[in-house]
Amino acid sequence: MSDSDRREILARLDEGRDALSESLAGVDDRMAVRKPAPEVWSILECVEHVVLAEEFLLSRLMAAQASASALPNPARERTILKRGLDRTTRVESPAAARPCGRYLHLQDAAAGVAAVRARTIDWVAAQEGDLRTWVTDHPLIPGPVNCYETLLILSIHPRRHAEQIRAIRISFDRAQAASESAP
DSSP states (O other): OOHHHHHHHHHHHHHHHHHHHHHHTTOOHHHHHOOSSTTSOOHHHHHHHHHHHHHHHHHHHHTOEEOSSOOOOHHHHHHHHHHHHOTTSOOOOOGGGSOOSOOSSHHHHHHHHHHHHHHHHHHHHHOOSOGGGEEEEETTEEEEEEHHHHHHHHHHHHHHHHHHHHHHHHHHHHHHHHHHHOO
């Protein structure tokens, strides 16, 4: 991996982790388990999902196979970054990344995010060569996905759910304000 690609991916991984952490500031366990609607994940479930998704995708990175040549796809890289933050289109989580009640406390789930992100960063730091020559699969993207693309997905994913958490918190604030102003 080129030094510039490595720096870019590491910076993006840090940004994603930090965005999720910031979205959780001030959330207690009581708020973390509340659901804004029956079909919507709680904040705790969102964070658990981030852990499960990263564990799964890191396992896919570790199982990647060398390709005969690089498979760069700048258009798909741009699409990953653009769609990754666009919450207007709902994306159904693959079964392996659906929350299952692993965590009872938000602090433990946040620690899970930090731990798996540290393993991802260690994996990136240890890589040599062009990650676009290594391919794996992704449950939502047809065909082979190169490891650089997978890392872009991992970098943007916590930011997507940080936005979801912010939206949940806003819905709670609105509901509280409405109940306080009701006669």
